[in-house]
Every structure is written in structure tokens, then in C-alpha cells.
Amino acid sequence: MVSTKDYEKVEWLVKEFLRVIGEDPEREGLRETPRRVSRMLLDELLIGYRYDPKEFLKLFEHEEEDYYEAYGDLVIVKDVAVRSLCEHHLLPFFGYAHIAYIPTKYILGLSKFSRIVNIFSRKLQVQERLTNQIADFIMEYVKAKGCLVVIEAIHTCALLRGVKENLKLITLSTRGVFSKDQRLRSEALSLMGIGKDLIRE
Ligand SMILES: [Zn+2]
Incomplete structure (x- = not known):
């Protein structure tokens, strides 16, 4: 299972990434982006890691x-x-x-x-x-x-x-x-x- 810590870690990494490219992660349009990206990755695009097909x-x-x-x-x-x-x-x-x-x-x-x-x-x-x-x-x-x-x-x-x-x-x-x-x-x-x-x- 994905823990709260995992979501937070990905959020933190996305925030850092936004800073590296010169963005302000706290500005209006981006404030929710790290949270959205971490949910999207862990719950949708990469959800295959959590299941055993059998x-x-x-x-x-x-x-x-x-x-x-x-x-x-x-x-x-x-x-x-x-x-x-x-x-x-x-x-x-x-x-x-x-x-x-x-x-x-x-x-x-x-x-x-x-x-x-x-x-x-x-x-x-x-x-x-x-x-x-x-x-x-x-x-x-x-x-x-x-x-x-x-x-x-x-x-x-x-x-x-x-x-x-x-x-x-x-x-x-x-x-x-x-x-x-x-x-x-x-x-x-x-x-x-x-x-x-x-x-x-
Ligand atoms: Zn490619």
C-alpha cells in the first residue's frame, strides 16, 4: 500500500522540481500541483506496482x-x-x-x-x-x-x-x-x- 509518507515525498519532490526550473510552487496556479501530481502518479499512472495480477x-x-x-x-x-x-x-x-x-x-x-x-x-x-x-x-x-x-x-x-x-x-x-x-x-x-x-x- 502507498502510505501518506509516500504521497508527501512525491509532493516534496515535485515542489523541488518546480523550484529548479525557476517556478514559484506557492503561486496561485501551482499551489495544488504537487499534490495533484503525486496522486496522479501513485494512484493512476503507476498503480500497476501495487497489484499482483494473480x-x-x-x-x-x-x-x-x-x-x-x-x-x-x-x-x-x-x-x-x-x-x-x-x-x-x-x-x-x-x-x-x-x-x-x-x-x-x-x-x-x-x-x-x-x-x-x-x-x-x-x-x-x-x-x-x-x-x-x-x-x-x-x-x-x-x-x-x-x-x-x-x-x-x-x-x-x-x-x-x-x-x-x-x-x-x-x-x-x-x-x-x-x-x-x-x-x-x-x-x-x-x-x-x-x-x-x-x-x-
Ligand atoms: Zn520514451
Whole structure:
């Protein structure tokens, strides 16, 4: 849990930072800023540090002993919002995650995908690691036969700094059968509507 001391420490640091850049933290417009920033960081943007995804994820048992054996089909969840902070610049990157997996005995409720993505993205991240962590977690926790995660995101550090371009970064992680089965991987990517250049090979 975050203690009152933690909030106060961050507030103090924001106040110091305002002084360093030549601002007066006591002036009208800034007086509440350190408090707002410390709440925003600890309670929203970086809240992922406080949760263990395993603690509140409920799994559903499928009536089939093994979904893959029974159907051999995949499940795809599209457009799960990603909101994260890049660890290199502490600036936001945001976009969408698309997740495909092949369940065995367990399936995940639809709302759980947002929770998984949130827990891993609401901390300091790089997009590549975030994509891997989501794929690894689903593989391990759901005991999936395979998992494929695509994240497409805009990085404000690229937008606001040197390059000043609206570049979209697309990352892909494949696990299990998706790593071996080219047809399956292409099927998932085309169902997700991801650009053809990702399907090539
Ligand atoms: Zn960055």
C-alpha cells in the first residue's frame, strides 16, 4: 500500500522540481500541483506496482476437458486500451493491445484482459517488455496452448522531442503454438486487422 509518507515525498519532490526550473510552487496556479501530481502518479499512472495480477483474476473452467483438443480454435480480444509511461523519458505512450490465445481448460472473462493489460502497463515500461509480459502471463496463468499479443502505440516522447513524428510502434510477442504454426499466426493477425507487413515471412 502507498502510505501518506509516500504521497508527501512525491509532493516534496515535485515542489523541488518546480523550484529548479525557476517556478514559484506557492503561486496561485501551482499551489495544488504537487499534490495533484503525486496522486496522479501513485494512484493512476503507476498503480500497476501495487497489484499482483494473480490475486484478483477469476478463471472460468471450460466444460470441455481441453478446449484446444475439442475445437482447436483461437480466441481474440481486440482494442484493449494501453496507457503507459515510457521508462526512458517518463512520458506517456498509448494505443491498443490485441490478444489471441488458445485455451485449454481455462478461459478468461472478457473484462480480465483490460485488467491484465492495465496492471502491466501502469508502471514504467518499454513497449517490447510490456508485450512480452502480457504474453507470458497469459501463457502461464491460463495454461494456454499459445498466445499472441500485438501492441500498437504512439509514443509522446517521439512526438514531442527530436523526431516530432506521430510514429506508431508495433510490437509482437508469440508463445507456444503461435511461435511454430505460421498459418495460425497469420490467421490471428489478419483477424486482428494488423498490417500485412506483419503477416509476411
Ligand atoms: Zn520514451
